[in-house]
Amino acid sequence: MARLTRTVSKIGERLRSPEARKDDARALLTGRFAAVGRQADQAPVVLDRLETQGQLGTVPVDFMLAQLRLQTAQQFDTDVEKALADRAAPALFIRGGTMTLDQLAAEATKSYPDALQRDGETVLARWPIVIWSDAALVVGSGQRLELSTTDGAFLLNSGLLTLDRGTLSASEGTNPGIKNFRPFVATAMTGAMQAREARFDRLGYGGTGSTSGISVLGAALFPAKISSFIVDSTFDNVGGISLQNTHRIRLSGNRISGGAGPAIALKGVTGADIMNNVITGTTDAQAIDVQNTSTSVAVTGNILLGNRGSGIFVANDARDVTITGNLLSGNGRGGVSVVRSACMTIADNIILSNGQVGIKVRASDALTLSHNDLIANAGAGISIIDQDAHARVAIDGNAFSANKSGIHGGSASEVALKANDFAGQSPILLDGEFAPYVPQLLKTAASAGPQAEALTIHANTQSAAPADCKTGS
Structure with missing residues (x-):
């Protein structure tokens, strides 16, 4: 002993x-x-790709949240709008194919200068970002997408979110509308999230579910066509990883420290490797x-x-x-x-x-x-x-x-x-x-x-x- x-x-x-x-x-x-x-023995992961080039527009935040609540059985926090510094501002809306973080920053700077700020390889999002079901966002090696805590930013994904050695984090600061708010990343409906050797910092609040930090929320009428996985990645002070009503999930080789927990939560999941x-x-x-x-x-x-x-x-x-x-x-x-x-x-x-x-x-x-x-x-x-x-x-x-x-x-x-x-x-x-x-x-x-x-x-x-x-x- x-x-x-x-x-x-x-x-x-x-x-x-x-x-x-x-x-x-x-x-x-x-x-x-x-x-x-x-x-x-585990097969190496292969990141899925969309061949077409995505387009950037805007969509009302309240409309998108209403749709996602409807399709995911009310799993979205009804108070999340209170965190938005400018409730009249829309969300950035990616549709029709793949956008890299560089392309997102370039398009937003040209058409929506209040939405993003860029400093080298770091892009700070002040508006929420929505990835639609026919679209993908890729955060590549050495790149950092930071979601503004004070502005109430978050990311909603019903398409494909890929982190290939990139970083997703929340900015420092306190949100004036919800004191314990921290930005989060929620994948819902047909969406999938794939990450390898990625980093996640300071994300999430409010226990399990959509605001936990990183979530994948399935829906019976909209099953995901692409598998989600997170491998060999680092989570530092992230509230938790929440997987609900989805299937074919792999979480392996990750380092998770701090955060309220549960660090990994599964509800209604069919087929998962937590290794x-x-x-x-x-x-x-x-x-x-x-x-x-x-x-x-x-x-x-x-x-x-x-x-x-x-x-x-x-x-x-x-x-x-x-x-x-x-x-x-x-x-x-x-x-x-x-x-x-x-x-x-x-x-x-x-x-x-x-x-x-x-x-x-x-x-x-x-x-x-x-x-x-x-x-x-x-x-x-x-x-x-x-x-x-x-x-x-x-x-x-x-x-x-x-x-x-x-x-x-x-x-x-x-x-x-x-x-x-x-x-x-x-x-x-x-x-x-x-x-x-x-x-x-x-x-x-x-x-x-x-x-x-x-x-x-x-x-x-x-x-x-x-x-x-x-x-x-």
Whole structure:
């Protein structure tokens, strides 16, 4: 335990800088940390392009916000107009093809001189910018698009927003209309956002949703035709990345530091890879949040250190979620929490010194918790509570050390234990309603290997059909 704690401390030191990446700590990701350091084969990203040349015009801001609220189920803040310094000013409107940041600045300077200011490679937008569904905006290498905080600027994208080694940020200052306002980037309807080796600074306010900082908001009638991804990018003091009612999302290799959180929030997302990110220091919420019927989500190889809430929180009918090979330490509300969800695998994670329970399961079914290291958490290593009568949880091959207790149960249903290592867990192995099973646990714990004896607590009746994770029934 002491060695693991020292190693996690060293990992934290190497990743302290907002510019650090997981690779900066890779030399330490060996031995017990090998699953965290493992690199999955991923195809390199390819940025999509529109061949035609875009045109620049204007559109009334209130009209665009009304359309986007209508198409995204009211997900846009109704008060955002209060942030506009000049409510009579329109938004810049890109349509009909691709515009680079250079082209946008040149056209705006010629036709709408009050909208933008340019200083070298930095373009400051004082008006909101709208990318229409047939258009794209490209921020290229070394370029910086800055949205004015004092003027209430923001970017709405229903086409394609591309950052290829460019920067999107908010300007310094305070907005007179909404004191906590910070510019944001919202992709909605058919829109897609693609970024590689990009940088995002000081964006977002108001929790999850359109104003969170970076958002991709799908709509049933307008499914995105192009996949969104953000890879190998830096987020510094950005409220969060909010993904809602969309699909085919990839967030990998990013460094996310500061911000209120959740750093990454998924609601109603189908198909997402959340891989090899480093997330530290959220001030209000968890690092990764998966909710509201999200499915086919892989959370793999992430390092989540010192966040205010849980490291990973899964809730509200999420299913087919895999949480594997992550390092979670120093998170205020525990390592992994699963609430009212089903069909999940939580495996090969190191969950150390979190503020509450290592893995908490509540009102959830068809979960497998295997080969996790659960060490020195302030609560139980694993807690299982408020289960439905026929719910099943398998706990297989985990190692428990120095948690407040090993496994806690309260209103639990079937829990199957096999080949778990409690050698470092004292003095409480089983807690709550599981406490009477300690003698049976000690007997079965003496067996190991493929023929290890299992202990099933609160075994369900044979008539209780297991959850069908293929059909969702």
